[in-house]
Amino acid sequence: MAFIEHIAIWVTDLENMKNFYSTYFGTSSGEKYHNHTKDFQSYFLSFKQGSRLELMQMPSIPDNLNDIFKQYKGLIHFAISVGSKEEVDKYTELLRKDGYPIVGEPRYTGDGYYESIVLDPENNRIEITN
Template sequence: MKLAHLALWTQDLEAAAAFWQSYFDAQIGDRYDSRNRPGFASRFVQIPGIEARIEIMEGPWVTPHPGETSGWAHVALSVGSKIQVDAIANRFRLDGLLVSEPRRTGDGYYEAVVRSPEGTLIEIVE
């Protein structure tokens, strides 16, 4: 068994696609507009080196991210080294999207926590 993809709702599909492309060098798939569910659109995000994809989805019913609620809490991306964690954290810091400075966590990860413009938490780990 393997993880095929994760799905994230967004209020702005194209802005979300630009975010993943800009910060994670992701390839963005073609836009899909549903004929069966008016207003639903999605695109797949493929991050280099990660087999599973992220499906970003929008619809007029999507509300702003409420903060911590039940369900998935974050996505963690391994970047291979402490130096890379620090570099990525710095870029997010400059753009005002760094949530937690790089640190060694109690469970042994060296990580920084960042967020997408809509509030999705992303752990950047070595």
Template sequence: MNIDHIAVYCIDLEGMKRFFMEHFACKSNELYHNSRTGLKTYILSFPDGGARLELMSRPEVMKPLVDVFRGGFIHISIALGSKANVDAKTDELKAAGYECISGPRITGDGYYESCIVGPEGILIEVTI
């Protein structure tokens, strides 16, 4: 088991991507845009591998919040190795009383995952 990626909401998605590419030698995937929700994301990989960084933006949602919302941590993603493990962990967490807010499902960008609201409201994504 390991941390697959950490996600951060950004006000300036392109600027944040440039920052990590210029200063930390990250490589980026192509922009993912969900036209239904407005979500835009990049997944950045660091040169030495390991956990990745997901940069996320939903400008139409964030615009009215810009004065109070500065962006930041949104979820932690834990890779479990298989669909069966994702399904089992989702069931385990639901049985323990944690809310599953999505999944298990295949997302628009191809991940198999579910998202659980953990202690103190932290979002925990379990993925392959």
């Protein structure tokens, strides 16, 4: 069974965006993650049920120009959980075989996920995750 795990958005004002979703949609926030080396900060926001929203801020990310190979402010990807590392590998290889571009090979990320990144038919980034 697969489901959307989270949606990520590059933002300019991390705290303001966190407050907006909390105020209007009742999200609760995890602790702020801060990678000082990359000057990257993020929050995961949880709804009462279902998918989460990741708000991300990094000064070097430019405004959105809708280029599929670069990341810009705005909606950048959504994640689909497939349940295990082995399933991530299987989905990645199936999508590759069927001609979909793999823009991120399967790997463990710094925040503990095992994932790959594939482009859908309209070039949206999908994280396939365990």
